[in-house]
Amino acid sequence: MSTSGVVVELQTVTKAFGGLRAVRDVTFNVERGEIFSVIGPNGSGKSTLFNLISGVMPATSGSIRVLGRDIRNLRPHQVSRIGVGRTFQTTQVFADKTVLENALVGRHLRVRTGLWQAELRTRLFRNEEARHRERSLEILDIVGLRDHADRRASQVPNALQQRVAIAMALANEPELLLLDEPTGGLMEQEVLDLMALLRRIRDLGVTIMLIEHKMRLVRQVSNRIAVLNNGGLICEGDPGKVLNDERVVEAYLGTVDAASA
Ligand code: ADP
Numbered sequence: 001m002s003t004s005g006v007v008v009e010l011q012t013v014t015k016a017f018g019g020l021r022a023v024r025d026v027t028f029n030v031e032r033g034e035i036f037s038v039i040g041p042n043g044s045g046k047s048t049l050f051n052l053i054s055g056v057m058p059a060t061s062g063s064i065r066v067l068g069r070d071i072r073n074l075r076p077h078q079v080s081r082i083g084v085g086r087t088f089q090t091t092q093v094f095a096d097k098t099v100l101e102n103a104l105v106g107r108h109l110r111v112r113t114g115l116w117q118a119e120l121r122t123r124l125f126r127n128e129e130a131r132h133r134e135r136s137l138e139i140l141d142i143v144g145l146r147d148h149a150d151r152r153a154s155q156v157p158n159a160l161q162q163r164v165a166i167a168m169a170l171a172n173e174p175e176l177l178l179l180d181e182p183t184g185g186l187m188e189q190e191v192l193d194l195m196a197l198l199r200r201i202r203d204l205g206v207t208i209m210l211i212e213h214k215m216r217l218v219r220q221v222s223n224r225i226a227v228l229n230n231g232g233l234i235c236e237g238d239p240g241k242v243l244n245d246e247r248v249v250e251a252y253l254g255t256v257d258a259a260s261a
């Protein structure tokens, strides 16, 4: 566990794909207990930044410390093990497994395993199963999926699909949760419900990093916001400051659908 209040420390982080610098010289900290949003136009490097923080790919240069650890040489499952959960822009769950089984997979096997390994039932798994089931059901309660526990993930209503992925990530008991556009495809009221869920998760002590386009959600739920444009950080601070910043309005907010602002 990190000793300081800083959960993520990015120091001049750059990620190059050939000649394209998808993330360039980005420096900021995320503090324990906050909801920290990352916004910016499509292609500005937001998902790449999450990939770097979760160990999916290494940074080209710069340093990334997560929960007090330099993650430079860590694989995704190792980053997961130090306390980082994440969801992806396209929901990734085990469609044919039940919601409860998805949570259990998130709990035991983390991101290093494929579906076939989830079929293996180790002795440890059997011994601890009752306890893990109980905790997984609690997590389904938190995300509002308790009533869907025994449904296949593919049978869960669209509005709740992303919550299966959130439950899976939470099942690993992360200290830091990375959510990449969790409101994709949601209706107005569903977005508000998700906002309440993010606050609930934050209040349970989980630090959240959020990539999001719906500006009303970002404005209302974020403690702080970072804005990327062409891979670079153009502004960072509290919502009042960032969403009124001229550079942000020019680079990004001017392009956002007024209805979502
Ligand atoms: P965002 O999430 O902000 O929309 P991304 O981080 O997905 O942006 O992409 C930033 C830029 O990096 C884009 O130009 C994208 O095409 C490029 N990119 C992302 N991932 C890869 C990859 N694995 N290989 C090559 N280019 C990539």
Ligand code: MG
Pocket (backbone or CB within 6 Å): 046, 047, 048, 089
């Ligand atoms: Mg993205």
